[in-house]
Structures are given as structure tokens and as C-alpha cells.
Amino acid sequence: MSGTRVLVGTRKGAFVLTSDGKRAKWDVAGPHFTGWEVYHAKASPADPKRLYAAPSSGWFGQQVHRSDDGGKTWEAVGNQFTYDGATGTHQWYDGSPHPWEFKRVWHLEPSPTDPDTVYAGVEDAALFRTTDGGKTWHELSGLRNHGSGDRWSPGAGGLGLHTVLLDPKDANRMFIAISAAGVFRTDDGGKTWSPKNKGLRSEFMPDPTAEVGHCVHRIAMHRSRPSTLFMQKHWDVMRSDDGGESWREISGDLPTDFGFPIEVHAHDPETVYVVPIKSDSEHFPLDGKLRVYRSKSGGNEWEPLTKGLPQKDCYVNILRDATAVDAHDPCGIYFGTTGGQVYVSPDGGDNWTTIVRDLPPVLSVEVQTLA
Amino acid sequence: MTRVVLPAPLKRLAGIDGDVELPLGPQVTQRAILDALEARYPMLRGTTRDHVTAKRRAFIRFFACGQDFSDAAPDDPLPEAVGAGREPFLVVGAIAGG
Numbered sequence: 159m160s161g162t163r164v165l166v167g168t169r170k171g172a173f174v175l176t177s178d179g180k181r182a183k184w185d186v187a188g189p190h191f192t193g194w195e196v197y198h199a200k201a202s203p204a205d206p207k208r209l210y211a212a213p214s215s216g217w218f219g220q221q222v223h224r225s226d227d228g229g230k231t232w233e234a235v236g237n238q239f240t241y242d243g244a245t246g247t248h249q250w251y252d253g254s255p256h257p258w259e260f261k262r263v264w265h266l267e268p269s270p271t272d273p274d275t276v277y278a279g280v281e282d283a284a285l286f287r288t289t290d291g292g293k294t295w296h297e298l299s300g301l302r303n304h305g306s307g308d309r310w311s312p313g314a315g316g317l318g319l320h321t322v323l324l325d326p327k328d329a330n331r332m333f334i335a336i337s338a339a340g341v342f343r344t345d346d347g348g349k350t351w352s353p354k355n356k357g358l359r360s361e362f363m364p365d366p367t368a369e370v371g372h373c374v375h376r377i378a379m380h381r382s383r384p385s386t387l388f389m390q391k392h393w394d395v396m397r398s399d400d401g402g403e404s405w406r407e408i409s410g411d412l413p414t415d416f417g418f419p420i421e422v423h424a425h426d427p428e429t430v431y432v433v434p435i436k437s438d439s440e441h442f443p444l445d446g447k448l449r450v451y452r453s454k455s456g457g458n459e460w461e462p463l464t465k466g467l468p469q470k471d472c473y474v475n476i477l478r479d480a481t482a483v484d485a486h487d488p489c490g491i492y493f494g495t496t497g498g499q500v501y502v503s504p505d506g507g508d509n510w511t512t513i514v515r516d517l518p519p520v521l522s523v524e525v526q527t528l529a
Numbered sequence: 530m531t532r533v534v535l536p537a538p539l540k541r542l543a544g545i546d547g548d549v550e551l552p553l554g555p556q557v558t559q560r561a562i563l564d565a566l567e568a569r570y571p572m573l574r575g576t577t578r579d580h581v582t583a584k585r586r587a588f589i590r591f592f593a594c595g596q597d598f599s600d601a602a603p604d605d606p607l608p609e610a611v612g613a614g615r616e617p618f619l620v621v622g623a624i625a626g627g
Contacts, residue, residue, distance in 0.1 A: 192541065193538050193541075194538070215538065216625070217538070217588040217622045217623070217625075218539060218542075218576040218577070218586070218589075218622075219575050219576055219586060220575065221576075234542065234571075234572035237574065237580075238575060238580045238581075240581055
């Protein structure tokens with residue numbers, strides 16, 4: 159019997175949810191790192207028992223913890239994230255220069271082939287990498303120093319590097335996304351980077367089509383088609399079919415195209431999921447109805463998925479790292495809310511159930527499909 | 530023997546039950562205490578002061594003998610009672626929130 163393990167990061171710790179391949183009955187373990195904000199936890203694809211978590215605290219700073227037994231026990235590893243060389247300034251909210259300062263890890267992306275190699279996206283935006291299982295972290299400073307860093311500005315949640323996509327067909331290519339700077343791509347393993355934001359339009363900028371400065375909330379890809387990217391932007395859902403060289407809008411018939419997460423179905427690269435919320439100042443579902451939207455045509459035509467989700471008086475938000483898909487057949491879809499619920503649909507979005515409903519606000523959800 | 534009292538989150542992080550006793554000389558400083566603490570519990574590095582600059586984290590305070598030493602220079606001598614173990618060195622998470 160295959161298994162399923164869901165890693166949930168919350169404002170006050172991490173939880174590990176486990177089930178079999180049916181995903182009907184769940185065990186809830188935790189909290190781990192009690193009292194710490196866990197922006198993200200993720201497993202190594204190369205070793206399913208190897209997990210990494212990034213608890214942080216406004217008082218006590220950043221921690222990184224590692225588990226080698228699937229999340230039963232954890233040990234602290236290296237937590238020193240020192241920028242490489244002079245840091246200079248980025249833009250503050252009002253456009254004035256502001257010193258670069260490390261605040262926290264937003265996202266951990268383990269290597270698909272080496273359990274000891276992990277990328278960390280941090281705030282203020284930069285990309286770090288460990289190759290020794292988390293003992294030491296080194297900045298890939300070609301990103302921060304590529305030339306536009308002084309024009310990056312924080313989104314409402316901070317200047318966070320929140321998305322790291324490793325190209326499964328080209329070990330030297332990866333994409334990252336920063337709020338609010340945009341998408342960047344490297345083709346040489348992280349030494350050099352270039353912005354990939356052509357086609358994006360952001361009305362909050364003096365030049366709405368500028369090369370950088372866009373508040374990209376999340377990007378996603380299907381591993382069989384790494385040149386096709388999907389994006390949930392501050393407003394607008396976007397798509398690229400040329401590795402980020404150009405983007406086109408696919409919001410189509412969505413009732414609102416503001417939101418944070420975006421996911422691609424595990425077995426169909428043209429099936430995409432978003433969770434629209436009302437607006438940039440009203441971070442809750444439209445009309446109090448929690449609806450996941452699915453497009454089976456790669457965008458533009460969207461259908462609301464509602465069975466099992468609250469359809470009145472629901473005013474939670476779903477944050478950018480709080481959705482995930484498993485690789486079972488049928489594909490399971492997961493998301494966590496700022497109200498502390500974690501939902502699963504074991505049938506690709508048609509029917510939803512609550513795994514657990516009273517956790518602290520959920521910051522991140524990742525899932526492992528276990529043999 | 531210098532006695533150090535840590536806030537609960539750091540005790541949980543380091544697996545400490547009770548206070549920490551550090552075999553330092555009678556004349557102790559903030560830096561000597563934190564150096565010894567981090568040497569014994571490496572997971573506490575970065576939690577009270579910056580890894581590189583050793584600057585105190587903004588929401589951490591240091592108390593001893595009813596006085597606030599948060600803004601004292603790290604190499605200033607602490608009261609003799611701290612080095613003698615009669616009074617603890619308190620690492621405190623600043624009050625914040627409602």
C-alpha cells in the first residue's frame with residue numbers, strides 16, 4: 159500500500175499528516191518547533207525520509223532543522239545566512255533606498271538527486287544553497303548582483319524569494335520568483351541570472367511593463383514540460399511556453415484574478431489550479447465562498463470546485479506556498495488556510511474533505527507520495 | 530560558576546532543562562557568557578546575537594542583578610555576583626504583542 163505524507167508549516171509550528179494512498183483517514187502529528195513560524199518544510203525527492211524545515215522567530219531569528227526519519231525527530235543544522243559581499247540597498251515601499259538585511263527563509267527546495275543539496279529562498283531576497291545537508295549555506299550572489307537589485311521592492315509580506323523551480327531536464331536551469339521583483343532564470347547553475355518578465359503588466363509601477371518590479375506571487379511547472387510556466391501574479395494569471403521569455407494572460411473567465419498559489423496537476427500538464435481571492439485589499443474568497451478553480455485547457459476556461467468546501471461565511475486566505483499536489487492516481491490536491499484548515503481532494507479537485515481544521519494559520523503545505 | 534537563565538523557546542531548542550551553569554572565572558562579561566553558551570549549545574548561535582557582527586538581536590534583552598545590560602558593551606564587566614554564581618544572567622525575550 160502506498161502512502162502519503164503532508165508537511166504543514168504554520169505560524170506556531172509544523173505538523174506532519176499521514177495517510178495511505180486512499181487519503182481518506184489521516185493521522186496528525188505535531189506541533190514540531192512549537193511557537194516558531196514555519197514558513198516552509200519540504201522533503202528531499204532523493205531520500206523520502208530526509209526532510210528540511212525552516213522555523214523562524216521575530217525574537218530568536220532563523221533556524222533550519224533536518225529530519226532523517228520522515229519527520230519523527232529533528233535536529234538543528236546550520237542557520238547562518240550571510241550575504242556574499244557588500245549588500246547595498248533595495249527600494250523601500252516608498253521608493254527610497256533601504257539596506258539589505260536577512261530576515262528569514264521563505265522557501266526550501268531540495269535537489270531532486272542529492273539529499274544534501276538544498277536551495278533556500280530568503281527575505282530580503284536572495285538565493286542560498288547548502289551541499290552538506292544544511293550545515294553551511296552559501297549565497298548564489300549572481301542573482302542579487304545581476305544589476306537590478308536596487309530596483310526590487312518588498313511586497314506586503316516583505317521582499318521574499320518565495321519560489322524556486324529546478325528544471326528536471328536541465329540541471330543548470332532554474333527559475334526563481336521574488337515579490338516584488340519578478341521572475342529570474344539561470345542557465346548556468348546559478349552563476350548568472352536574467353529577468354524573465356516580458357508580457358507582465360503591473361499598474362502599481364510607474365512603468366507598468368518594466369523589466370523588474372512585478373509582484374509575482376507564485377510560479378509552477380509540470381515536470382514533463384519545464385518550458386511551460388504558470389504564474390499567479392498580484393493581479394492576473396499568466397502563462398509562458400518559452401521558458402519565461404514571454405508571458406500571456408490566461409485569467410479568462412475567473413471571477414477575480416487576484417490570488418497567491420498556483421499548481422499544475424501531477425499527470426496532466428494542461429490542468430491548472432488557482433484559488434482566487436477578492437482583491438489586494440480583501441484577502442478572502444469572493445462572496446465568502448471558498449472555491450478552487452481548475453482549468454483543463456491550460457488557462458482561460460476555468461471551473462469552480464466547491465464540493466466539500468464552505469460556500470458561505472468563509473473569509474480565510476490561502477498563502478502562496480500553502481497548496482500542493484501528490485503523484486497518486488488520481489492526483490490529490492491539498493491546500494491550507496489562514497484559518498487553520500487543511501483540505502484534500504483525492505480526486506483531482508472534484509470532492510474535498512478536511513484533514514484537520516483547527517491548526518494555527520497555515521503558511522505552507524507540501525506533500526510526499528510514498529512508495 | 531555562572532548561571533544563565535534562558536527563555537523557554539531557547540531551552541526547548543537546545544534541549545535544556547533548568548538553568549545553564551558555565552564554568553567561567555569570577556570576572557565575566559556578556560561576550561564571555563554568550564561565547565561559552567554557544568560553544569556548549571551550537572544550535573543557539575544566531576538566536577541572541579548576529580552570527581557575524583555579534584550585535585544583539587532587537588528583541589533580546591540581558592538582565593542581571595536587577596539591572597538592564599542590553600545596551601552595555603559586550604566586553605564590559607558584569608557585576609561580581611554574576612561571576613560568583615550568586616545572581617543569574619538572564620536572557621529575556623522582549624515583551625511584544627498584545
